Amino acid sequence: MNTNPIIALDFKNMEDVLAFLQPFDEQLFVKIGMELYLQNGPAIVKEVRDLGHDIFLDLKLHDIPNTVGQAMKGLSRLDIQMINVHAAGGSKMMEAALAGLKEGGSSAALIAVTQLTSTSENLMNKEQGIPGSINDSILNYAHVTQNAGLAGIVCSANESAMIRDALGEDFLKVTPGIRTMDDAKGDQVRIATPEFARQNGSTHIVVGRSITQDADPVAKYHSIKKAWELGC
Numbered sequence: 675m676n677t678n679p680i681i682a683l684d685f686k687n688m689e690d691v692l693a694f695l696q697p698f699d700e701q702l703f704v705k706i707g708m709e710l711y712l713q714n715g716p717a718i719v720k721e722v723r724d725l726g727h728d729i730f731l732d733l734k735l736h737d738i739p740n741t742v743g744q745a746m747k748g749l750s751r752l753d754i755q756m757i758n759v760h761a762a763g764g765s766k767m768m769e770a771a772l773a774g775l776k777e778g779g780s781s782a783a784l785i786a787v788t789q790l791t792s793t794s795e796n797l798m799n800k801e802q803g804i805p806g807s808i809n810d811s812i813l814n815y816a817h818v819t820q821n822a823g824l825a826g827i828v829c830s831a832n833e834s835a836m837i838r839d840a841l842g843e844d845f846l847k848v849t850p851g852i853r854t855m856d857d858a859k860g861d862q863v864r865i866a867t868p869e870f871a872r873q874n875g876s877t878h879i880v881v882g883r884s885i886t887q888d889a890d891p892v893a894k895y896h897s898i899k900k901a902w903e904l905g906c
């Protein structure tokens with residue numbers, strides 16, 4: 675699987691996507707999330723794929739098993755490399771998602787969000803009503819996800835070593851919340867640098883505003899890619 679940094683294409687339409695992608699002269703791994711997909715529909719996935727880029731479709735499905743399974747079957751028609759659900763939907767929902775994806779003939783890696791990188795332990799305890807440490811919650815969701823047969827999880831890079839030690843190198847640890855030292859944290863809580871993500875066992879990093887809002891996105895992408903590849 676492509677392990678290049680995954681660029682989050684958090685734009686409102688294809689015009690903005692094209693303006694962003696135009697200066698890049700290489701094949702990228704990009705993420706299409708709710709902002710772009712919900713305002714433009716499935717056609718946007720084909721348009722980006724036709725440009726030659728690999729795609730992580732970050733829709734974070736979370737509903738009853740039958741609904742998620744049927745939705746995944748529909749999404750399996752899209753030529754994508756990675757897709758996700760929320761682990762909080764439970765093992766039956768994740769199994770239905772996987773079955774739907776496979777029935778539709780897709781070989782995309784199915785992964786599950788554990789705790790969003792914008793979630794703090796305090797928020798989890800008080801608003802989700804989950805007691806204990808956020809690491810315990812993430813580890814629990816990761817075990818449930820692996821037992822349901824999925825390829826990996828979304829977590830922050832801070833938790834990647836814990837997940838690797840418990841669930842192995844091959845289980846995907848896809849980590850957003852990536853920031854360089856001079857980046858604004860914004861709404862993210864559990865952040866890490868690309869080099870730390872590499873050292874701590876992430877298999878993929880997801881990078882949005884650090885690249886997309888930079889004055890020179892191509893140069894920023896290459897500096898993040900280098901830090902990620904070298905781990906220093």
Ligand SMILES: O=c1ccn([C@@H]2O[C@H](COP(=O)(O)O)[C@@H](O)[C@H]2O)c(=O)[nH]1
Pocket residue numbers: 682684707732787789790791792828829850851852860862880881882883884
């Ligand atoms: O836990 C999660 C799951 C998904 N995301 C997504 O990743 C990018 C991060 O964007 P930045 O601009 O680098 O903060 C964004 O599309 C999120 O929807 C996440 O951040 N955390």
